[in-house]
Amino acid sequence: MPVDSGGHWACRLLHPRSVAIVGASARAGSLAAQALANLRDFGYGGRILPVNAKYGELDGLLCYPSLDAAPGPVDLALILVPAAAVPGAIDDCVRAGVGTAVVFSSGFGELGAEGLEVQRLMAEAARAGGVRLLGPNCQGLIYRPAGLVATFSEAAQAGLGDSSGIAYVGQSGAIGGSFLGLARERGIGLTAWASSGNQADLGVADLAAGFLEEDEIRVVAMYLEAIPPGAQWRQLTARARQLGKNLVVLRSGRSDAGRRAAASHTGAMIGPDTAFELVSAEHGVIGVTDVDQLLDTVVELAARKPVRGPGVTVVTSSGGAGGIAADWLDGAGLQTGELAAETRREIAKFIPAYGSTSNPVDVTAQLFAQDDDSVFHVCRTILDDPGTDVLMMIMTNVTGARAARVARQLVAAAESSPKPLGVAWLADGNQITEATKILREHHVPLHDSIGRKAHVWARLYRAHTARSPVRPAPLTGVVPGTGVLTEAAGAPLLDALGVPRPEGVLVTSAEEAAEAAARLGGRVVLKAQSPAITHKSEVGGVRVGVTDAASAYREMVDAVHAARPDAVLDGILVQRMVPPGIELLVGVEGAADGYPPVVTVGFGGVTAEVYQDVVTALAPLSSPDARELLTRLRGAPLLRGYRGRPGADVDAVAAAVSALSRYAAGLGDRLAELEINPLIAHPNGVSAADLVLRFTD
Structure with a gap:
């Protein structure tokens, strides 16, 4: 869903010259009757066109048997008919040249696969016919400058208060209705409000983009149940920063339980959380974790x-x-x-x-x-x-x-x-x-x-x-490879990137292991090499400080085959021992769903998962930015030297992190993951003591 900020659909949605109510009703208390009452009571000045073949007149307005019969152009259609009748109503909108349609009806994607398929076909038909769709399963929208209150939400019936320049958009109509009322209670009359529901076409980010282009709006509060695609989110957040306006975001689905609840509510899928958070932070998006914080923040922003x-x-x-x-x-x-x-x-x-x-x-x-x-x-x-x-x-x-x-x-x-x-x-x-x-x-x-x-x-x-860093150019032209590269196969890549590594030889026999060990200094490290084995220590695939390489080779082959009989060994890597130092990990998750690669740096080794002292940033990183990233680790004092222990060559660590991040940025979504654990930081220089590299190709 590309951001279409300020486009034709946004104008017809927020500034409609006419609004048709498809499924208009005279029945007191019905949603259709309430939608009509809201349009009239809040001063909408355009044409209101009730559509229902059962009536000739409704509330003093001429009622039309079909959209085709209503005088055009119709900019906005509010669809309040049973779910089974909605696809037909969308077809009517296409024939009548309607600009945007708001589908209040439920019974689509939130019910499962069958409803989701109907929803998808309905949205495709609307887009093919030039109609933009809000919903289904939504509660509509409010735009005060146009006098437009196109919702049946009871929260609007208590009044809207003075317009504040604050807009709200979210997937959940119930959360949105609560926010509307609570904001009014705290002296904030929303200028705009929208519920996107199942987001078959227009989503929260699309609506936020449209709101940002309105001069009367300077803050957009958002409730997300699904992370928008990366390209769309990056464009939206950059535009907000460019305009000097604020985005305030409340997102559910941050935990496993939250993701399950969100999926059952709207069929939403939660995407790459870390990349989303990092993009948001770089562009000054204000993240909150509950409705109270969302309210607190807009109350502060209302003071300008x-x-x-x-x-x-x-x-x-x-x-x-x-x-x-x-x-x-x-x-x-x-x-x-x-x-x-x-x-x-x-x-x-x-x-x-x-x-x-x-x-x-x-x-x-x-x-x-x-x-x-x-x-x-x-x-x-x-x-x-x-x-x-x-x-x-x-x-x-x-x-x-x-x-x-x-x-x-x-x-x-x-x-x-x-x-x-x-x-x-x-x-x-x-x-x-x-x-x-x-x-x-x-x-x-x-x-x-x-x-x-x-x-x-x-x-x-x-x-x-918040400041976006000045990013170095991605590295291109480095042959990426395919599948999974073992440490031995990835050695030429580290050499090309200028990341130091221990000298090593890939061997396939005990005799070759003994010869390699003798050439490398006698006391060596042995590592099993197989694309199927990424955690070698868990299957007996790592030996350190080996003096009898031939015996260690045989024992390692037997241990690995016993633990992983399905794994094919490329051989055993015999490496020169490197001096001790501070063990770090450097990992990169490849670009996904339009978000940049994410770089993770932390204290590594076999206890990395226990301590979880890691920091993250978006790729690519310059060496100065990589160095600053290291200062944010809880254990950063260890890198400077601690109680007589030597510190680390932080410049060398930063250079390695930068090179890996630039390589990842050059690959984009062809890279699945890259990890060096450990990257051993010495007082002078670094050594990449392990490598895992997996591609998406």
Whole structure:
């Protein structure tokens, strides 16, 4: 599904000159009746065309027996007929030249293979006839600038609030309806809203792309049950960054249980998670893990004040709350720095002597009891401090009329500064009703949790500071090979890439093993070589420090044949022993589904799966970026040297990682996987002590 942002379908979907309701009904409480009522009640100004042969008139509107009979052009058709009648309705849309069709009906892909096939044929017929399809099994869409409320969702019936520039699109209509209502409760009236359902044609990413091109929309919140194809996601996220707009993404199916639930819900298949996450992070996409976080994030973004730095100044009447905030902020990767001396002198004029001007700033309860503008002046002074990027106000036992007075001062301070000011109010919501209303009306972000406040700012800061690396050119022209390459067969590749390896000889007899060992220094390593065996140590296929190579050869052949009688041995690789060092692993998963290859670096050897100290990045990587990747390992201090132990040649490690990543990028989806485990890092240089290389060809 290519991104068709701002294309003809998006214009006809979001700005329809006419809307036909196929399956219109006079039955009170029916979905079709509610869809018609929503169009009229929310001020849609285009032509509304009810279609149902049973009626001549509906709610004062002429009702047409078929789409063919309705006056054209029809930009948007809302289809609310039983599943069995939907394919025929799509055929009618094609004949009538309808631009887009929203299929509300369920009973397709979510029911299994048979329904999925009907859904596929229906979508193919629509596309072949020039009709773009939203759904089936969806709840429609809302676009406020066009007065379009084309949904039967009950969430819309309670009102939509003031338009905020925030859009929502997701596969689940139920999640979408909840988000619409919860956002309104928190003072955020959505500008656009859409439910994509089974995504037979238009999906979440398509709709998000269309929303991004609308001037009235600056934030798109997304709920995904399936990862979009890589080319589409990369284009969408890059476009959002180019436009200076935010994507906020909640995705289910991140765990095995979640994937099963998603599949049973919409037939969705979860794709390459790591590549998706890395592409998202590079383009500043804000990832969240539940609906609360999605709401928290859009509430912050509605204030239109980016978090440009990590410095948070905490103001509170409770020393305990200040300490809790400092812990949360530090854990989230933010900082509570020291205020400038001038700032501290100024706010000391308003704070009792038993308070504190250090960050966290303890203004004491007395500040909030004063009937003056002290709260405003303290906040305004702190916002002017050069070390303050964000101000967190933590309110505790401030309620009633006093809370409302403080809220007005907080609004005034927030509106006087380009920096974010947010409030964590720890009180019974029933006692701060007016204060809550004041803050939400003026888009001063309010939370009832210090931790949630800290983490939403951390997400915004990471997104604001995200940078796409300057990537080196992929390596091309290196013969890729086919199937699985053993370490011996892959040796020429490592040589071509400039990745050092131990000298070795592939032998096929005990006598050859003894001769090779003598030439390589006497004490050697033996490794079984078979495309069918990737974990040699598990089948007795590795011997280290061998002095009797002939006997070791015979024993290894017997052990491997006993463990894997089906495996054909190419021979035994006899290698020169390399000096000890720090064992790392370098792995690359090949490009898949339009996503780039993913590079994984970590501490390796036989315990790699136990410690799982790994970091990932997208290929290709430059040597400086590979070096930076290494610094993110938990065990990175070991690479620099630790307690008298020598460090590693990090430059050599980075050069090897970069070369392998460029090779993988050059192969694209022809590479399935590449792994060196271990890559032994010495004080001077590296040695690739093993290699697994598998191609998709």
